[in-house]
Amino acid sequence: MNRWLRLLRRNEIEKQLDKELRFHMDQYAADLIARGQMPEEARRQARLALGGSEQVKEQCRDARGTRWFEDLLQDFRYAVRSMRHKPEFSAIAILTLALGIGATTVMFTVVYGVLLKPLPYPDPGTLVSVHAHTETWNIAVYGEQNLAYLDFLDIQRESRCLELAGWVYNAGTLSGPGEAEHLDEFEASSNLFSVLRVPLFQGRAFLASEDRPGGAPVAILGYSLWRRRFAASPAAIGAPLVFNNRRYTVVGIAPPGFRLGGEEADIYTPAGQDTSKYMQKRGPHPVSVIARLRPGEKLVQAGTEVAILGKRLAEQYPDTNKGRGFGVQPLRPDVGDVGPTLWLLLGAVSLVLLIACVNVASLLLARAISRQRELAMRVALGAGRSRLIRQCLTESALLGLSGGVLGVLLALLGIRPFVTFWPGNLPRIEEIHLNGAVLLFAIAVSLASGLAFGLAPALGAPTRQLEQTLSAGARTVAGHSRRLHHGFVISEIALALVLLIAAGMLGRALLRQSSLDPGLNIQNVLIARMALSPATLANPAGIRAAWKDVLDRARRVPGIDSIAIVDTVPMREGNNQLGYWTNAAVPPENQQPMALATSVTPDYLKVMGIPLRQGRFFDDRDQIHSEPVIVIDDVLARSAFGRDDPVGKRLWIPEMGPGPLRVVGVVGHVRHWGLAGDDQASVRAQFYYPFSQVPDPLLRRWSELMSIAARTRIAPLNLVEPLRRTLSGASNDQVLYEVRTMEQLASDSLARQRFLLLLFGTFAGVALLLACIGVYGVLAYLTNRRVPEIGVRMALGATASDVMKLVFRQSFGMIFFGLAIGFAGAIAAGRVLARLVAGVQASDASTFAISIPLLILAALFASLLPARRASRVDPLMALRQD
């Protein structure tokens, strides 16, 4: 008979085994009777000869290969039965675990989706990114250097190992069909989709013949733009549209969720058709390059090849390419700085899970001890120790898995709200799903926690001194298990303290930061990016006139107090970091100190409410042909000129031209990096330069980056519509986008701190609650076990308060050790937090001073009830109990 078939027919097999052995005994007895034995005696001898039919049966069952599985089934059934037998115990244990596992699963889902999951392109292992590097490039500030378009084309043509594709971030205005709208644009090489092996959703990719100057003007739409503007109609293919004043024909639709470098574009155009100067020179390097290793090629070979090609380019074009090399790296998702925060949260949530496990372990242990007599009985009846341990573990694994299933359900409900509440943009948010890897993780965590909290009680299964256990009253607690119980409480208190202190540190950092002076008046300021009409961008004079017109019109809108245009706004994403020097002997770029450059119009100071400390701010005297001037903040004043009066001094800023710039004024420092981040930022010094002095060749590029900033007399958001109407321009294609108030930006700059505080506060609260339940449960249990002892003490004259002291002394001991260990842990955790979260101070004495008494009070409160119950023990009843 097949092994698995036999498993299904277990009952029949048991019957047959019984029948077989009975036949043996009957035959033996019959033989003995035939030899003249009395029937009674014959049957007795037959039974003896076989040596205990139950043991023989047990060995026969062992002899079958399916034994382990049968045991598992048996244990499983037993576990289910004992869970049903104590429903409230099981419910508490499963719920505790479900919370822990659910929270951990949510965090792991996020960590997996954002940090661990491979890029969503086919065969991501053979994708690489290609970068340029020069000796003077400041990689810490600017990140990896992109490629010049001409360099990209040369390497793409020459490379044998790599198939290169590239794209350039750009933006522009879609002015028809329909209302004008600002679009994010990728100018892509024609092979972009084929290198990534991503098929288009509809239509076709660019042809090579379209990827060059004068090619047919074709565009590919982003999936969401297609749904928004074309109602997902297939007729969009072949439809005309006007983008940046050019007519395009739509040839394809990108697949849903398609991203490059973490960004989703609204529209793709052929990079080769861009005739801008920065695409025709080798100096600027705007092209992001990815490449696919050709079959059989390795990363190292590709790196060597690209380096050789770079050397050749440097010889061929020494003016631009001298000292510029190229390298390849495996393609990795760019997730910015969220990594440490996510790991931090996963760590914190694991602590909560750990506390939950400890709680369940102490519950189980308490139960295991009350079951000691049952277990001893089973040992006496022939169960092996390993068998008992296995059974205990099956029970806890079942608890763990039930908790896990419920936890995954909780995670399923919790993941979307969690992601929605994440402050700002969570990178790769589209990759966050509960999937196979996450489920595997959840199962592993459930089983591991099942094992973790089941092992201690299981190892406590009785082996020796059976008679003792059997004859002892149910109310004795072995020293071993009492130590374990104390250990559980101690670790819970320690873990809770770590979380409490972490939450406290975050809270204090947040309080401190919210009260910081941002350096400007954030009330009643409206900020919006603005795109001029594409038609006006043709010549510099037109651009200057258009901006002047924007300012004039906006100033006349009722409710507007003052208005300015600006490129980079404090506490908003985006900055322009430039190197400076105080004399003409300027060192290489990567040895220059850096400052944040902001291009503004004269009323900017008034709009933002930034105080003028010395000299003057810009006015109408500062024009393109007058002396180039800048205004610096007091941080730059201190670092560049020390105690000297900066007004009238000169600064050399190579990126802005070879000549010096005259400092005409000093203003207050603005917390550009946000309330939380500014103190730690690597580049804090700031200077402003007049937008009117931006040179003609740069004016078009600059105009694509400008925002308007307005100080308002009424609630700023009420002015958005009037401003939109007033500024839409003659051809109705000037648009405002990314509208914010300064108050929103300031509040957002603390969002991550607030979010972390909320989570840590929740974790700490849960941890405190669980620890209190743990203290209560263990003390209640231990005290209950000591009722006879307490009875004796009271009979001998102990008072109620003596008994309470007895219990409290026990709980004090545990609390003390827990605090000592937790203190050390909290100091370590504080160091980690201080490194990862801006503004947190590692040695925050007052947080310790608040958290520790709080925890002590909570723990004592939890021991109050058991202590009082102990003090009300009736000695007579207690002594009779056993």
Added chain:
Amino acid sequence: MPPKSDLPQGTLDLLILKVVALGPVHGYAIAQRLQQVSRDVVQVPQGSLYPALHRLEDRGLLAADWKETETGREAKFYRLTRKGRAQLETEAASWERLSEAVRLILKMAEGGAQ
């Protein structure tokens, strides 16, 4: 009656296979046969017979059917499978080799003493 000795480790399986090789037989008869053939020298504890039978059946060396005995009761009759027969041959051969080797060594020891 000569003193009984325990069965050397691992030989019980071989003996069972040998007995079953003579024809389908039930457990009690195997015990009887072993006792008779070994002329009461080898003690086969009846308790260890059945686990061994079940183990051999699990390994596919024996197969079993329920049949009526001459007394009209149903009993489980074991028979050798093809795999069991092959196993019997290899084990018997290796047992022969082993006992021959042991005999030789014992003889040599005697010779050395002379």
